Amino acid sequence: MSAWLSLAALQTSPPLPRTAWEMISDATVTTKVILIVLLAFSLIAWVLMLWKWVQFRRVHILEAEFLDRVAQADHLDEAYRAVVALSDSPYLRVFRRGMNFFSGLQPKSSNPREELSAAQVEALRLVLTKEQVAERDNLAHGLVGLATIATVSPLLGLMGTVVGVINAFLGIAAQGSANIAAVAPGISEALITTVTGLAVAIPAVIGYNYFANRLGLFAGELEGFAHEFIGALAREGKI
Secondary structure, X not given: OHHHXXXXXXXXXXXXXXXXXXXXXXXXXXXXXXXXXXHHHHHHHHHHHHHHHHHHHHHHHHHHHHHHHHHHOOOHHHHHHXXXXXXXXXXXXXXXXXXXXXXXXXXXXXXXXXXOOHHHHHHHHXXXXXXXXXXXXXXXXXXXXXXXXXXXXXXXXXXXXXXXXXXXXXHHHHHOOOOHXXXXXXXXXXXXXXXXXXXXXXXXXXXXXXXXXXXXXXXXXXHHHHHHHHHHHHHOOOO
């Protein structure tokens, strides 16, 4: 008798979804909202990654051109004249800021060979450090959003999982039995939101780690250039 009732319940229940699209179309409003938000997060993440790739690529090209011009010059003044007409770049801005600040620190006495004081040299270092930090922060724009998407997306997927499990139990209560027709819709929602959350988060995590590593390398190279600038001033007897 119980087997007959289970068979009758199975025959009268709505057909089970056979594709992912059917699962989405038959999902609850909460699950659909979560999937829409995850889709928007995915689009934003890919736009951010494309933007950062183009930005880092441009910085790399401008850096190579700038350093090549500087390497061909024998003195800082000659290097400044060689790079001043180049496209604006982080290296050029740091170099220009350093040269302008150094020009303002040069002694006004009749002896042009008079060296700068220790306090003036330290002030020059601080100015270069401030410019480096500004360039690093400018290039870091967008990474916070990428990290946020990478962190929040799995949590949204987990929320969809919880909603799907709740719906599964509600289906069991409504059907009066734990057959596949009562359990499958809720479990399907749980699985599809989990997979979608992971599909959004994984590329975002990879992209964030990649660009954060490139940002660290860029900051180190820019700091090294600032140190070389100070060293070049010392080598030329200007400090």
